[in-house]
Amino acid sequence: MSAPDGRAAPVAAPARRDAPTYRAGFACFVGRPNAGKSTLTNAIVGQKIAITSNKPQTTRHVIRAVLHRPDGQLVLVDTPGLHRPRTLLGERLNDLVRETWSEVDVIGLCIPANEPIGRGDRFITGEIAALKATVLAVVTKTDLVDKKRLAEQLLAVSELGDFADIVPVSAVSGHQVDTLVDVMARYLPPSPQLYPDDMLTDEPEQVLIGELIREAALEGVRDELPHSIAVVVEEMLQEGAVTKIYADVYVERPSQKAIVIGAKASRLKQVGTRARQEIEALLDKRVYLDLHVRVAKDWQRDPKQLRKLGF
Ligand SMILES: Nc1nc2c(ncn2[C@@H]2O[C@H](COP(=O)(O)OP(=O)(O)OP(=O)(O)O)[C@@H](O)[C@H]2O)c(=O)[nH]1
Numbered sequence: 001m002s003a004p005d006g007r008a009a010p011v012a013a014p015a016r017r018d019a020p021t022y023r024a025g026f027a028c029f030v031g032r033p034n035a036g037k038s039t040l041t042n043a044i045v046g047q048k049i050a051i052t053s054n055k056p057q058t059t060r061h062v063i064r065a066v067l068h069r070p071d072g073q074l075v076l077v078d079t080p081g082l083h084r085p086r087t088l089l090g091e092r093l094n095d096l097v098r099e100t101w102s103e104v105d106v107i108g109l110c111i112p113a114n115e116p117i118g119r120g121d122r123f124i125t126g127e128i129a130a131l132k133a134t135v136l137a138v139v140t141k142t143d144l145v146d147k148k149r150l151a152e153q154l155l156a157v158s159e160l161g162d163f164a165d166i167v168p169v170s171a172v173s174g175h176q177v178d179t180l181v182d183v184m185a186r187y188l189p190p191s192p193q194l195y196p197d198d199m200l201t202d203e204p205e206q207v208l209i210g211e212l213i214r215e216a217a218l219e220g221v222r223d224e225l226p227h228s229i230a231v232v233v234e235e236m237l238q239e240g241a242v243t244k245i246y247a248d249v250y251v252e253r254p255s256q257k258a259i260v261i262g263a264k265a266s267r268l269k270q271v272g273t274r275a276r277q278e279i280e281a282l283l284d285k286r287v288y289l290d291l292h293v294r295v296a297k298d299w300q301r302d303p304k305q306l307r308k309l310g311f
Pocket of ligand 1 (some may be wrong): 032034036039042142143144171172
C-alpha cells in the first residue's frame with residue numbers, strides 16, 4: 001500500500017524501546033567457589049541500602065536485597081553453591097539450587113578476571129544454559145588485572161557460552177557495579193512492583209516477627225491450614241514508644257481466610273493479641289500490631305508468590 005504521495009504508508013509505530021515499562025523480578029549470582037559472588041553482592045547491597053533507608057524489612061533469608069529503582073525492582077536472592085553430589089542430601093541440595101535457579105529471571109555467572117576459565121566454570125555454564133533465565137557473564141576482580149589480560153578474559157568468556165551480556169566489574173574498587181545493576185534490571189520481565197517501597201532486605205528481627213504471627217495464626221487450627229499460611233511483615237514504624245507493625249497473613253483460599261478470621265473476627269483478635277505479646281517480649285517494646293488476612297490464590301504453586309512470601 002502506498003500513501004498518496006507515493007511513499008510507503010507509515011505502519012504502526014513500533015513500541016519505543018525506552019517506553020516507560022516497569023520491570024521487576026529476581027536475580028542471583030552463581031559461579032565457582034571464590035569467584036567473588038559474596039563480595040559483589042555486598043558491594044551492590046551495601047550501596048543501595050545505604051541510600052534507601054534503614055527501615056526494617058521482611059521475609060526469610062533467601063532474599064538479600066530489594067533494589068528499588070524508578071524503572072523497576074531487582075530482588076537479589078542468595079543461592080547456595082552447586083556441588084558434586086556425594087550423598088542424597090547433596091543431591092537434594094543441588095535440586096534446591098536448581099529450583100532456585102529455575103525461578104529467577106536473571107543469573108549473573110561470576111568468573112574472576114585473574115584466573116583461567118576452568119572445568120568448574122564450564123560445568124556451571126552448562127547447568128544454567130537450559131534455564132529460562134537470562135544469563136549474564138560477570139567478569140569479577142578486574143582491579144587485579146591489566147587491560148590486556150582483561151581483554152583476553154572477556155574474549156575467553158565470550159567463547160565459553162551464549163551470554164546476553166558480559167560485564168566486567170570490581171567489587172573492591174566499585175568499578176562498574178552500578179552498570180551491572182543497570183544491565184541486570186534491563187533483563188527483568190515487565191511486572192508490577194513485587195515488594196513495598198520500604199522493603200529492603202531480610203532482617204532477622206522481621207523474620208522472627210513473621211514467624212511469631214504465623215505460629216499464632218496456626219494455633220489450634222494447624223490441621224486445617226497445613227502449610228497454607230504465610231506472613232509478610234510489610235512495615236514497621238517507630239512512633240514514640242510504640243512500634244507499629246503492619247503484617248499480611250496470606251492464605252490460599254477464602255475458606256481458610258474465614259478460619260483465620262473467625263466469627264466476628266474473634267479469632268483474628270486472639271491471634272493478634274497472642275502474637276503482639278510474643279513480639280513485645282521479643283523486642284522488649286510496646287507494639288501495635290495490624291494484621292490483614294489476604295487470599296493469595298495457590299501461592300504454593302506460584303514461584304513468584306513463593307519468593308515474595310519468603311520460601
Ligand atoms: N581484588 C579483588 N578481590 C576480590 C574482589 N571480589 C572478591 N574478591 C576476593 O576474592 C575472594 C573470594 O571472594 P568471595 O566473594 O568470597 O567469593 P565467592 O564466590 O562468594 O566464594 P564462595 O563463597 O566460596 O562461593 C575474597 O578473598 C575476596 O576478598 C574484587 O573485586 N577485587
